[in-house]
Amino acid sequence: MKIWQRLAQYLLWFGLALVVAGLVVLVATGEGLAYGFLLPGLVVMGLSLGHLFQRQGWFTNFLGKRSTRMGTNGLVGAIAIVVIFCLTNFLAAQMVVRLDLTETQLYTLSSQTQGVLQNLSQPLTVRIFQGTDDANLEPFLDNYQRLNPRQFRYALVDPNQDIAAARRFNVQSQGEVHLEYGDRTQLVTVLAQGEPLNESLLTNSILRIQGDRQPHFYLLQGHGEPPLDQSPGGLGQMVQLLESQNYQVSPLNLIQNPVLPPDAEAIALIAPQTSLLPEEVNLLQQHLENQGSLLLFLDPQTDPALDNLLDDWGLSLDQHLILDGINRAEFLGLGQSSLLVTEYGAHPITAALTNRMSIYQDVRPLLFDASETIQGTPILSSDAETWAESNPEIPDPTFDPPGDRQGPIPFGWALEKQNPEATMETIRLVAIGNSTFVTNGWLGQYHNSDVFLNTVNWLAKVENAPLAIQPKAAQNRRLNLGRWQIMAIAWLAPIIFPLGGVGAAIFCLWQRR
């Protein structure tokens, strides 16, 4: 027996040595070899501890003092148990087997995401600035972390408590999701309360922040354009969205400084209220000749005096206003001048938008004369239920030919022409007869932001096109409760069962008496 006891004593130290060696290997290399030490070590420790505890006399020899013998025995035993508890869970956390039992595999990441995460060369941190916990968020982000635990980290930050972090990332509202990759930061999205984080969005953001190129997007100013802040009718959300997609956004005033910035890949003229100076138009034409891209959002009842430039592209502005004959935006409290668009032209900008609704208020038609040198696609059009009203000022306008024109009427064009000096490159221009859809409050409606972002990406010739990750959606399931089900629950749950419990308690008391 004594031999066994001595052996168990030595085995305990041997097991401990194996566990320590395993931990050192794990910390140093993180490789599977560590478990070759850890697992046998734990087993040996467990067996020897078990044997030693069974033999109560072991601690007598170990400690010598009889009075403290059993108390110490219990304490050492308890500590050993807690240590084994921690080690067991440490190992279990390293070798996770996870089954996603949701019907639509909500928590299983796509192969594209796995590829993106494997290619991270620097640490990437996702920060979610949100005061409240969300049960969905952590299992989702844990999946990301599991794919590359060395480089991917995430943190749920309460912006009211960690003010330094909130200031560093310029957090404006609850729910903002930010990426940090090396010295770069990027806003991914702003989550509404309880809104899940989308895999497609997060993975594409990770892909984008890894990209080297940061296109510069200039917003022409000086003609009464909407302000670039968060005020109603402003473009603050649009700027925020562009910056979140790794664009550099700057205002550009060609009146004060009539020089084109050398890095201007795309210039946007959004809702000018007054005419541009001829010199400005010349500079814009020059920008296009330099293979730059131009984005025009031109509202009805305005004249930007761009005729020369538009003529070159076969475009002309129409003074009509497109009205919806059956007022489909009425359920949103909007009038006939609001258009809901679900059908788009066949073009890279709108390829992924089929059956996805976007909404526009106060839309002007844009006319395009086809030519051989310019390839034009009507990306946005009203449908057959609309008409172009020639006199929108009158109350309750109706369709009156010949002044009015029956829909469908195109109001958004994507134009492309070959640069005569460089055979491979094309020059791109997008003109849309509406600007409200990108203003604060409207940009987040339906798929307005997708229409805008796809347009800007096409104009800026962003090469790393977003990965087509199918968004995971929950099974669409309803609980259709009949009257009997509701009545049964209403009686059983809060009344009958609790009363039954009370009744049983009273019966027990009565029986005891």
Next chain:
Amino acid sequence: MLILNNIVAIFRRELQSYFFSPLAYIFAALLWLLGGIFFLTLLIGPQGIITFVATQEQMGGELPPVDVASEFLRAFFGVLGVLVLFLLPLLSMGLYAEERKQGTLELLATSPITNWAVAVGKLLGVLTFFSVLLLPMIIWELIIFTGAEPAFPLGLLLLPHLGLLLLVAAILSLGMFISSLTESSLVAAVLTFGLVLLLWLLDLLGDRLPGVLGAGLKHLSLLRHYNYFLAGILDSSSVVLLLSYSVLGVVLTAQSIEALRWTRR
């Protein structure tokens, strides 16, 4: 075989004591009342899931796919998880403290039955009693899930129940250990509540601490692992963690009774 018989004997004695105890039925009534109110409110109350989805649908526009049954189950079990946190210390407080008070603990401690067999028997008894209390809730769930369109898969229905039982076993086991340390049931209940609350909130504490320590504390959080079950994920590390809390409670209880035996000698 003898040990198994001992465990079964203790288990039967413990379970019988619950079914003849008015306090246990008061506990059941309280659990069913609170659970029932939450069940009804989360289902068809003004802020309930069915009302919420119906309102969204009436407003028109695009509503992303919603699994009403899953969302309800998750919300209900989320509340149930918090509810048991408050109620279970009431169930575990007397496991050993009452024996101490009545002087029967010495008999148990000096009996030929090993301490851990007693602890296992007691834990199984109280866990079985609690499982019986869940039966009415399963009846309520079955009533409403007959209205699920399309039908709700059984696996997804069982997973939150499994998570709850593992959570309850962990809490009761730790509560049993604390009960073995004191003569006062009230002290045991308060200490258990404090300990379980701490384990529940380790997640938040882990967020505040950097590095391995933070990650380790987060991993030990009960809330985090329970949430995986509610989300529909069966994670081996969550099962191991919750089970190991139960084992920890049993072994610590046995150690504590062992220490008691020697200090009283």
